[in-house]
Amino acid sequence: MKYAVYLVVFLWMGLVQAADPLPSWNEGNIKKEIISFxxxxxxxxxxxxxxxEDRIATFDNDGTLWSEVPTIELEFTKFRMKEILAANPALKKQEPYKSLLAKAAGADVKLTQKQILDIVAKTHSGMSEEEFGKQVREFFKEARHPKLHVPYTQAVYQPMLELLAYLRENNFQIFISSGGEIAFMRQVVPEIYGIPTQNIIGSFFVDKTEEKNGRLQVMRTAQLGLLNDKGGKPVGIVRHIGKRPIISVGNERNGGDIEHLRFSSESSLPNFQIMVNHDDAEREAAYSEKDNASLNAAKKFGFKVLSMKNDWKQIFPVADKIAQQKQNDHK
Known part of the structure; x- marks a missing residue:
């Protein structure tokens, strides 16, 4: 009898050791290289x-950990803009709102980066950090992904959740390094990914301390402190972490993660970088850069290119719900 027990224990241990840490990933080179690294x-x-203490991993967020079609923070910006315009309709005749409304109505209007930053500044400032956090939480209560028909907090990539868990189990310190606004991400990132607020690096607006109603408040201004994108990402990483990551993961869309991944690839320690290629129009989205800058950089600097279409068995945790929704839509 005891030998049978030993056999069961031995088989169970073998199953545990053989458990796949990345079950939503197809068997292929990139999965093998991650596990090997x-x-x-x-x-x-x-x-x-x-x-x-040197096992640092940095992940972009939009298009790397969750869907950026549409960009979730941009949807929040629209949400805030509607509130602002409802409270003060005269702003509709002023820039940058005038151009944005014209574009939303279908006009062929191209917004400059300055206009976009002005809109974000106006919708993200003029309140305390506590008030801003409340507005973000209110947005996430009701907002739904237009294609997936689920809350935005569920529009995350299942394979990436598995990768985060795998790295965490192997004593990696995981950080978000995103172009998204840091206070916006702090409201949902810990819940979704299990990454604490102090491990979130993002763009930010300059704060100032004021006393309101006998209580100190940290107030948000419209002055941009750091745009944590492109060349800003290494700056944010150094200021926040103080060392180069040995794993960095980003995605192609506007070249925003080239410097992020390159900064990691030039570490003196063993390192590994992944550039996500959005090439799955059916399950998620397909888009590319006109100049192919991110994929060209991957080739030049040795980043691994992840094909969502070929490397992932499943994209979203809610895959079954999405399939059911598609069936309902066709009825």
Whole structure:
């Protein structure tokens, strides 16, 4: 009898050891390379061993961890703009609102980066950090992804959730490094990814302290402190972490993660970078850059290119719900 028990325990241990850490990933080179890299840097006395305190991993958010079609923070910006215009309709005749409304109505209007930043500044400032956080939480209560028909908090990539968990199990410190606004992300990122607020790096507006009703408040101004995109990402990482990450993951769309991944690739420690290619129009979205800058950079600097179409079995945790919704839409 005891031998039977030993056999069961042995088989169970074998199953645990053989458990796939990335079950939503197709068997292919990139999955094998991720697992091989993690094994190498966590193997004590190995030639590529990296101490836990140096196992830093940075992930972009929009288009890397959750869907950016549409860009979720842009949807929040529209939500806030409607509130502002409802409270003060005269603003509709002023820039940048006038151009944005014209574009929304179908006019061939091209917004400059300055106009876009002005709109974000106006919708994200003029209140305390506590008030802003409340507005973000209110937005997420009701907002739904237009294609998936689920809350935006569920428009996350299942394979990336698995990768985060796998790295966490191997004593990696995980940080978000996104172009998104830091206070916006702090309201939902900890709940979705299990990443604490202090590990979130993003764009931010300059704050100032004021006393209101006998209580100190940190107030948001419209002055941009850091645009955590492109060349701003290494700056944000150094200021926040103080060292180069050994794993960095980003995506192609506007070249925003080239410097992010390159900064990691030039670490003196063993390192690994992934550039996500959005090439799955059916399950998520397909888009590319006119100049192909991100994928060209991947080739030049040795980043791994992840094909959503070929490397992922499943994209969203709510895949079954999405399939059911498609069936209902066709009826």
């Amino acid at each position: 993690v094994n190498d840097v966590t193997k004590e006395n190995g030639s590529r061993f990296v101490k836990p």
